[in-house]
Amino acid sequence: MMNSKRFMAAGLSVLLSMGMLAGCGGTSTSSSSTGEIVTAKLTVWGPSEDQAEDNNWLKTQCEAFAEENKDKYDLTFEYGTCSEGDAGETVSKDAEAAADVYMFANDQIPTLTSANALSKLGGTNLETIQGLNSETTMATVTYEDAVYGVPFTGNTWFMYYDKSVYSEDDIKNLDTMLEKGKVGFPLENSWYIASFYVANGCTFFGEDGTDESAGIDFSGDKAVAVTNYLVDLNANSNFVNMGSETGADKIGKKVDAMFSGSWDAATVKEQLGDNMGVAALPTITIDGEEKQMKSFAGSKAIGVNPNCENQDVAVALAAYLGGESAQKAHFEARGIIPTIASVDVGDDAVSAAQVATMDGTSIVQPVYSAMGSYWDPAASMGSEIAKGTVTHDNASDKTESMNTAMNTSTVE
Numbered sequence: 001m002m003n004s005k006r007f008m009a010a011g012l013s014v015l016l017s018m019g020m021l022a023g024c025g026g027t028s029t030s031s032s033s034t035g036e037i038v039t040a041k042l043t044v045w046g047p048s049e050d051q052a053e054d055n056n057w058l059k060t061q062c063e064a065f066a067e068e069n070k071d072k073y074d075l076t077f078e079y080g081t082c083s084e085g086d087a088g089e090t091v092s093k094d095a096e097a098a099a100d101v102y103m104f105a106n107d108q109i110p111t112l113t114s115a116n117a118l119s120k121l122g123g124t125n126l127e128t129i130q131g132l133n134s135e136t137t138m139a140t141v142t143y144e145d146a147v148y149g150v151p152f153t154g155n156t157w158f159m160y161y162d163k164s165v166y167s168e169d170d171i172k173n174l175d176t177m178l179e180k181g182k183v184g185f186p187l188e189n190s191w192y193i194a195s196f197y198v199a200n201g202c203t204f205f206g207e208d209g210t211d212e213s214a215g216i217d218f219s220g221d222k223a224v225a226v227t228n229y230l231v232d233l234n235a236n237s238n239f240v241n242m243g244s245e246t247g248a249d250k251i252g253k254k255v256d257a258m259f260s261g262s263w264d265a266a267t268v269k270e271q272l273g274d275n276m277g278v279a280a281l282p283t284i285t286i287d288g289e290e291k292q293m294k295s296f297a298g299s300k301a302i303g304v305n306p307n308c309e310n311q312d313v314a315v316a317l318a319a320y321l322g323g324e325s326a327q328k329a330h331f332e333a334r335g336i337i338p339t340i341a342s343v344d345v346g347d348d349a350v351s352a353a354q355v356a357t358m359d360g361t362s363i364v365q366p367v368y369s370a371m372g373s374y375w376d377p378a379a380s381m382g383s384e385i386a387k388g389t390v391t392h393d394n395a396s397d398k399t400e401s402m403n404t405a406m407n408t409s410t411v412e
Contacts, residue, residue, distance in 0.1 A: 045082040045099040100308040140299040149301030150322030161257035163277040181256030184240040190378035199291040278349040280356040297362035377405035
């Protein structure tokens, strides 16, 4: 998982099966509005993990959709393999030859819409989707005032900790935690370091992240105060910079708490066993005031190709694949954490922490192209702090230089 733009798309390979080359297809004998059965063939793409021989979630759910709607549709499916992280590049290459329904990471929405490869959602299906998901989750698939996908899992990070070291009161504040044990944080990772600056009022594209003209505001005293906080944090003997990796194998050995996402749950469980604690982000104390850390929130979603001949059927299938029963099956098959609160995940602490973070201690990661100018300057700041080249004496100058760089267009 992690931020798909920065950590997935560049390194993942795309496995193209013969079914992927079939494109949008199918013929309709009539409209379902007439009461007659619609005959259609849909091409559906998903990651290989959802099409395993022993637990083929994608095929099982598509067939369940066909069975539940056999009085309306006579459906056949053709499947292809494409990860969510690769969908933006793969689908956009030839939208007309791509799948009718596919899975994608939400930060690819601008790329997909520019290629006429992703349909807007509307009508009763959209109303149902909005009714099942939180405002934050829906915001991750909203672009230019339109909804472009059915979310099926969140993408964010939170905190793991050793319950033998920290109490539930201790984990409310990061500075309190540093008094009792060692805390690891990927200081040089720009997907994470933003949480400190946002805590103290820095913004991405306005207060609600929807004003592209506002740019990125990591300027002034509010941002300098955070840089100074991070200089002190790095100097704390109980702070461990975990570099660009989350390093889940270090918990219980070199650190007592760390920050990561659901992808590291199994490793943390191996390290801590019954002492594994999971929680949303703590506060930090800046200039004597507690400020709430906030991580980026994104999602993975089901999309519909606007070039698909059977739009109504494809949208209905997408809504089903992101619906309650399919999300429950996804969780049971692969531990994919649902976005729908009513889906029963038992007492799964990781699910609870992810939902609490998405809906309480996060900001929606912007998908504007100008966001591309943020990543490198933020990572550079973290690296310089870790190396000790950012000090209290030059924190103001370094912070303003970072802010300027963040608002300077880059060519990717």
